Amino acid sequence: MMRKEENRMDKSLENLMYRAIEIIYEAESIYIGSHVQPDGDNIGSLLALGMALKKLDKNVKVLKVDNIPDYYEFLPKIELIRDYEIEDNLDLFIALDSSDMERLGIGGQFAKNANTVINIDHHISNTNFGDINIVSPSAAATGELVYEFINRLDVEIDVNMATCLYTAISTDTGSFMYSNTSYKTHLIAAELIKIGIDTSYININLYQKKSLERTRLLIDVLKNMEMHLDNRLGIVVVTQEILNNNNAKMEDTEGIISFIRDIDTIETACLLKEMGENEVKISLRSKEWVDVSKICTKFKGGGHKRAAGCTLYMEIDEAKDTILEEIEMAFR
Ligand code: AMP
Ligand code: MN
Numbered sequence: 001m002m003r004k005e006e007n008r009m010d011k012s013l014e015n016l017m018y019r020a021i022e023i024i025y026e027a028e029s030i031y032i033g034s035h036v037q038p039d040g041d042n043i044g045s046l047l048a049l050g051m052a053l054k055k056l057d058k059n060v061k062v063l064k065v066d067n068i069p070d071y072y073e074f075l076p077k078i079e080l081i082r083d084y085e086i087e088d089n090l091d092l093f094i095a096l097d098s099s100d101m102e103r104l105g106i107g108g109q110f111a112k113n114a115n116t117v118i119n120i121d122h123h124i125s126n127t128n129f130g131d132i133n134i135v136s137p138s139a140a141a142t143g144e145l146v147y148e149f150i151n152r153l154d155v156e157i158d159v160n161m162a163t164c165l166y167t168a169i170s171t172d173t174g175s176f177m178y179s180n181t182s183y184k185t186h187l188i189a190a191e192l193i194k195i196g197i198d199t200s201y202i203n204i205n206l207y208q209k210k211s212l213e214r215t216r217l218l219i220d221v222l223k224n225m226e227m228h229l230d231n232r233l234g235i236v237v238v239t240q241e242i243l244n245n246n247n248a249k250m251e252d253t254e255g256i257i258s259f260i261r262d263i264d265t266i267e268t269a270c271l272l273k274e275m276g277e278n279e280v281k282i283s284l285r286s287k288e289w290v291d292v293s294k295i296c297t298k299f300k301g302g303g304h305k306r307a308a309g310c311t312l313y314m315e316i317d318e319a320k321d322t323i324l325e326e327i328e329m330a331f332r
C-alpha cells in the first residue's frame with residue numbers, strides 16, 4: 001500500500017510535464033542543452049530526450065556546450081550532440097540537469113533567445129529559471145525525470161534510449177549506491193532492463209575501461225592527499241602540472257573524489273582542480289550528514305546534499321584555504 005503511494009509521481013509535477021508536452025507538440029524547432037563539464041546524467045538525458053523527440057518528427061537539435069569525455073563515446077547516437085550557430089529567435093529551449101542558466105554555458109544564450117524555456121532538473125539549488133520548471137530534488141538523476149517525461153509522450157522507449165537513461169541513472173547514483181537511490185530508481189532501472197539493454201556492456205564501458213593515464217594520475221594525486229578535522233575531511237589537488245606529468249586530461253580526475261570519500265573516517269571529500277590561472281573548480285562529496293550543496297551555494301555553485309561543486313576565481317592555494325575554512329564551519 002505504502003509502496004504504491006511512493007511509486008506515483010507527484011501530481012503537480014505530472015501536470016507540469018503535460019503542459020511541457022503541449023508546448024513541445026506545438027514547437028517548430030527545439031534545442032536541448034545541459035550543463036558544462038558534462039557527466040553521465042547530463043549526456044544520457046540529452047541523448048534519450050533527443051531521440052524521443054526525433055521519433056515525434058520534431059526538428060530537434062542537441063547542443064554541445066563543452067567537450068564530451070571520451071568514456072561516454074560508446075553511448076548510442078552520441079553524434080547527435082554537436083555545435084550549432086546561435087539563433088536570434090527560437091521556439092523552445094529545453095534545459096536538462098542544470099541548476100541555473102550560467103551552468104548551461106553557450107546554451108544560456110540559446111535559452112535567453114528562446115520564446116519558451118523548459119527546465120527539467122533534480123538539483124536542490126535549481127533557480128527555477130524556466131517558464132516551466134519540472135524540478136524534483138527527490139529524483140536521483142535527471143534521467144529519472146526524463147524517463148517519466150518520455151513515458152508521457154507518444155513514443156516508445158527503445159533500447160538506445162533505455163541505454164542512455166540507464167547510464168544517466170547509474171552514474172548519478174554511484175551505481176545505485178548513494179542515498180539518493182530510491183525504490184523508484186530501482187523500478188525505473190528494472191523497466192529499462194526489461195526493454196532489453198545490455199547492462200554488462202554498459203557497466204564495462206562506464207566503470208571498467210579506465211585508461212592507464214587515469215590510474216597513474218590517481219596514484220600521483222593520492223600521494224598528496226591532506227587530512228583535516230580528525231581525518232573526517234580529505235582534500236586533494238589536481239594541478240595542470242600533475243596532469244602533464246601523467247599525460248592525463250582533466251576528465252581523468254573522474255572517480256578520484258569518490259576514492260577519498262570511501263575512506264572509513266571520511267565524512268567530506270574535497271577535490272580542487274586547477275582549470276587555468278586563477279580558476280579552480282571545486283568538487284565536494286559527503287557521506288552522511290554534511291550538506292555540501294549549502295557550502296557550494298555560498299560560492300555561486302550548487303548541487304545536492306551529498307555532491308556539489310563550485311568555481312573559485314583565485315590561485316589554487318588560496319582556493320584551498322578558502323574552501324577549507326567553509327568546510328570547517330560546516331563541521332562545527
Ligand atoms: P561535480 O563535483 O562537478 O561532479 O558536481 C557535483 C554535483 O554538483 C553535480 O550534480 C553538479 O551538477 C553540481 N554542480 C557542480 N558544480 C556546480 C556549479 N558550479 N553550480 C551548480 N551546481 C554544480
Ligand atoms: Mn550533472
Ligand code: MN
Pocket residue numbers: 041042097122140141142172
Ligand atoms: Mn544529475
